[in-house]
Amino acid sequence: MEEFNYLAPESFDQAVVAKSQHAEKSRVIAGGTDLLLRMRDKVVAPSVLIDLRHTSLDKILISNGVMILGTSASLSQILENSEITQHFPALQTACREFAGPPIRNRATLGGNIVNASPAADLVPPLMAYDASIVLRASGGDRALPLAEFFTGPGQSVIAPDEILMEIQIPLLPASSAATFIKLGQRRSMAISQVNLTARLSMNNSDCVTDARIALGAVAPTPVRAHSAEDALVGEKLSEDLIRMAAKKAREEITPISDVRASLEYRLEMTEVLVRRALIATWKKQRRTKTSG
Amino acid sequence: MLPGKNSEERKPVDEVEIKLNINGNVTQVKTEASTTLLYMLRDDLGLTGTKDGCSSGDCGACVVMVDNKPVNSCMMLAPQAEGTTVITVEGLEKDDELHPLQRAFGETWAFQCGFCTPGMLISCYALLETNDDPSREEILTAIAGNFCRCTGYQGVVNAVQRAAAELRTKNEDTEKTDV
Numbered sequence: 001m002e003e004f005n006y007l008a009p010e011s012f013d014q015a016v017v018a019k020s021q022h023a024e025k026s027r028v029i030a031g032g033t034d035l036l037l038r039m040r041d042k043v044v045a046p047s048v049l050i051d052l053r054h055t056s057l058d059k060i061l062i063s064n065g066v067m068i069l070g071t072s073a074s075l076s077q078i079l080e081n082s083e084i085t086q087h088f089p090a091l092q093t094a095c096r097e098f099a100g101p102p103i104r105n106r107a108t109l110g111g112n113i114v115n116a117s118p119a120a121d122l123v124p125p126l127m128a129y130d131a132s133i134v135l136r137a138s139g140g141d142r143a144l145p146l147a148e149f150f151t152g153p154g155q156s157v158i159a160p161d162e163i164l165m166e167i168q169i170p171l172l173p174a175s176s177a178a179t180f181i182k183l184g185q186r187r188s189m190a191i192s193q194v195n196l197t198a199r200l201s202m203n204n205s206d207c208v209t210d211a212r213i214a215l216g217a218v219a220p221t222p223v224r225a226h227s228a229e230d231a232l233v234g235e236k237l238s239e240d241l242i243r244m245a246a247k248k249a250r251e252e253i254t255p256i257s258d259v260r261a262s263l264e265y266r267l268e269m270t271e272v273l274v275r276r277a278l279i280a281t282w283k284k285q286r287r288t289k290t291s292g
Numbered sequence: 293m294l295p296g297k298n299s300e301e302r303k304p305v306d307e308v309e310i311k312l313n314i315n316g317n318v319t320q321v322k323t324e325a326s327t328t329l330l331y332m333l334r335d336d337l338g339l340t341g342t343k344d345g346c347s348s349g350d351c352g353a354c355v356v357m358v359d360n361k362p363v364n365s366c367m368m369l370a371p372q373a374e375g376t377t378v379i380t381v382e383g384l385e386k387d388d389e390l391h392p393l394q395r396a397f398g399e400t401w402a403f404q405c406g407f408c409t410p411g412m413l414i415s416c417y418a419l420l421e422t423n424d425d426p427s428r429e430e431i432l433t434a435i436a437g438n439f440c441r442c443t444g445y446q447g448v449v450n451a452v453q454r455a456a457a458e459l460r461t462k463n464e465d466t467e468k469t470d471v
Contacts, residue, residue: 001326002326003305003306003324003325003326004306004325004326005306005325006306006308006325006369006371008371008374029369029372031367032367032368032369032372033349033364033367036328036367036368036369037348037349037367040347040348049325049369051371051372053372076361099349099437100352100435100436100437100438101362101415101418101433101434101436101437102349102352102355102362102363102364102415102437103349103364103367103437105358105361105362105363106363106364106367106368187436188436188437189350189436189437
């Protein structure tokens with residue numbers, strides 16, 4: 001690891017000032033579970049590290065119908081939060097299947113986003129829940145839909161003087177249900193071969209009023225399967241419809257072959273997993289209706 | 293830090309002074325900002341019970357408690373541990389007596405070469421701090437970030453259940469004497 005100056009600003013305002021001062025030469029560190037690896041391997045060599053540990057950005061709260069998650073909320077914090085259990089269970093499933101407990105105690109939500117890994121596990125559920133993010137620079141704040149953040153593997157629209165401050169997710173009507181599925185080479189400590197979240201809103205006659213299918217590890221960035229979503233909306237849900245939507249999702253993605261899986265396997269499994277996720281979500285909808 | 297250390301010309305070293313509680317002792321350490329908590333423990337403080345397996349957060353041999361939570365000490369910079377309370381495997385025994393978990397590991401043959409044991413013990417210790425009667429499934433979840441390449445995990449599961457039973461009996465006894 002190259003040497004660097006370590007800063008631990010006493011407030012987020014000070015961190016933002018430090019970020020604008022050191023810009024490209026600096027990196028923000030929170031959990032460090034990914035950044036330190038890339039620094040050790042000299043993929044990145046910042047001369048200044050700005051630690052967010054004193055900035056109190058790990059809060060999770062609901063305000064005006066929006067859940068706000070601070071960028072340095074750890075995956076364990078997300079798992080322990082009962083309001084997330086109630087409103088965004090698919091996000092918790094993604095956290096539960098992420099690495100192992102010691103990593104989950106350090107890794108943060110903001111880190112998983114800012115790294116801009118195409119395989120980031122928390123991004124598909126956040127995209128399926130219509131999350132947006134707020135970036136702060138000394139010049140002011142910028143809010144954008146999470147889906148617009150990524151531009152390529154490890155690449156995003158974040159400017160050198162910006163810090164990801166928080167993630168916002170609008171609370172959903174009770175008629176909405178979602179399912180996260182991760183395919184990895186083993187149950188723990190695996191980087192996803194394919195990960196995805198499907199979310200459906202339905203009316204009383206089983207008609208789909210809203211659909212989200214967000215996929216990871218199958219394109220240069222996490223992606224939505226828009227044509228698959230369009231095929232579902234306005235239609236009465238059936239197994240045939242789900243099969244057709246899953247095929248469309250397969251046609252929309254552009255995976256590569258790498259050490260974790262081949263292109264062909266990813267294509268095949270995306271279709272299978274989208275189908276499974278939609279069926280599981282449909283079942284959850286039915287359960288909610290019969291119980292409520 | 294050791295991995296990746298080389299003789300290339302380097303930037304001036306950012307030295308940091310860190311104060312933290314390690315195994316019940318308030319400790320002050322001077323080290324490089326780029327030192328990981330793992331190598332601060334091993335090299336600066338001589339606490340070599342904590343092991344470096346993969347240096348990348350995959351194997352769990354370096355797991356220690358930081359502020360009551362198990363974390364990979366290889367994935368944390370020393371200055372990030374400023375002001376925290378750390379428990380390493382050396383801190384599990386009390387008054388020269390092994391922790392019931394450590395004894396149970398020996399009694400149930402929960403290890404072979406022992407390299408994963410310090411991290412494994414800490415993950416299991418963290419579990420027993422919050423759950424005094426864990427199921428096999430809960431134990432396997434707790435050690436999902438700890439790899440054993442010798443004997444597997446069933447011995448560890450047996451050890452944790454044995455230690456948990458012993459600790460429950462102990463607590464019941466204390467409660468009785470308290471009354």
